[in-house]
Amino acid sequence: EVQVVESGGGLVQPGGSLKLSCATSGFTFSDSPIHWVRQASGKGLEWVSRIGSKADKYATTYAASVRGRFIISRDASETTAYLHMSSLKTEDTAVYYCLSYSLYATPPWRWGRGTLVTVSS
Amino acid sequence: DIVMTQFPDSLAVSLGERATINCKAGQSVLYSSNNKNYLAWYQQRPGQPPKLLIYWASTREFGVPDRFSGSGSGTDFTLTISSVQAEDVAVYYCQQYYAPYPTFGQGTTVEIK
Numbered sequence: 001e002v003q004v005v006e007s008g009g010g011l012v013q014p015g016g017s018l019k020l021s022c023a024t025s026g027f028t029f030s031d032s033p034i035h036w037v038r039q040a041s042g043k044g045l046e047w048v049s050r051i052g053s054k055a056d057k058y059a060t061t062y063a064a065s066v067r068g069r070f071i072i073s074r075d076a077s078e079t080t081a082y083l084h085m086s087s088l089k090t091e092d093t094a095v096y097y098c099l100s101y102s103l104y105a106t107p108p109w110r111w112g113r114g115t116l117v118t119v120s121s
Numbered sequence: 122d123i124v125m126t127q128f129p130d131s132l133a134v135s136l137g138e139r140a141t142i143n144c145k146a147g148q149s150v151l152y153s154s155n156n157k158n159y160l161a162w163y164q165q166r167p168g169q170p171p172k173l174l175i176y177w178a179s180t181r182e183f184g185v186p187d188r189f190s191g192s193g194s195g196t197d198f199t200l201t202i203s204s205v206q207a208e209d210v211a212v213y214y215c216q217q218y219y220a221p222y223p224t225f226g227q228g229t230t231v232e233i234k
Contacts, residue, residue, distance in 0.1 A: 035222065045171065045214060045225040061222055097170060101218065107176045107183075108218070109161060114170050 002026035002110045006098045009115030016088050020115060022081040022098030027110075029079040030054040032102045036072065036083050038094035039114075048096070051081060066092075088119045123147050123217050127226035133234040140202040142229045144215035149195045152219060159219035162191055162200045165228075166211045174213075175200065207233060 008020040022034060033056075036048040049072040052059040060072050069088075074081040081098060095114040102108055124147035134140045150159045158178035163171035173182045175191035178198055188203045202209055210233055215226040 037223070044228050045216075047222050047224060050222050063222075095170075099223075107173055107180075109173055109176065109216075111170055111173070 002100070002105075004098050004100055004110050004112035006096060006112045006115040009096065009117045011118045011120065012088055013121050014088060014090055014119055016119070017084070017086040018088065018117060020083040020085070020096055020098075020117070022083075022112065024079045024081070024098075024100060027100065027102065027105065029074075030076050032100045032105075034072075034074060034081040035099040035101065037097045037099060038092075038117075039097070040091075040094040043094075046094075049083060085117070088117075090119050093117060093119045123150065123220050123224050125215055125217055125224050125226040127213075127215060127229050129229060130227070131230040131232065133232045134202075134205045135234045136207065137204050140205050140209070140231055142200040142213050142215075142231075144193075144198045144200070144226050146196045146198070146217055146219075150217045150219035151195050158194050158198070159217055160191075160193070160198050161216045161218065162189075163214045163216065164209075164211045165214065171214060202231070205231070205233070 003025045005023045012018050033052050035050045038046050038048050050061045051072045071084045095116050097114045098112045100110045126145045128143050160178040162175040165171045174185050174189050179191045190201050192199050212228045212230050214228050216223050
């Protein structure tokens with residue numbers, strides 16, 4: 001069974017840092033791009049970042065709103081992906097979801113249940 | 122960015138009636154080499170993560186009731202709930218995954234009239 005489980009959320013002050021983890025199992029981790037998507041309370045879904053598969057050399061992409069402040073990474077040996085967030089702003093407050101994607105999987109998208117990040121003084 | 126636009130923003134439907142949600146992509150999400158539309162639909166109930174209902178525009182996820190169906194191709198897509206039940210009260214999102222990163226519609230809220 002495919003599992004995607006986020007952790008690491010919490011309360012942090014503006015300007016602070018936080019590292020989210022995304023533990024996965026049940027699929028070939030190195031073959032699947034991993035995405036982070038966030039959702040502020042009462043708002044829609046916003047894509048944050050992507051790290052590619054081994055085939056595309058783990059290329060990374062970021063939304064303009066987080067570029068230069070967030071870093072996405074992955075550890076193949078642990079089948080875990082990370083989102084290191086720094087210089088946090090109050091507008092980064094949201095539930096952060098980790099998603100795995102595989103063109104050849106059924107279904108192609110798997111979501112975790114999310115972890116809440118609150119940026120407040 | 123591929124902009125996804127849903128309409129209506131909200132709709133109120135009587136129990137047992139049909140609900141139709143539309144989604145328009147800013148460019149085609151049909152990949153010609155495999156003839157697949159890179160379009161998914163999600164349901165999100167309050168306090169819950171999004172739940173995948175439909176992928177490849179019309180393939181129902183395992184366990185999703187057959188009253189949910191997806192249709193469309195290219196830039197125009199529809200999610201239909203053939204007979205709305207009380208548990209279908211939720212926000213529904215479309216998502217394209219044709220581009221290297223996904224984008225979502227703004228959401229459509231379904232309520233019971």
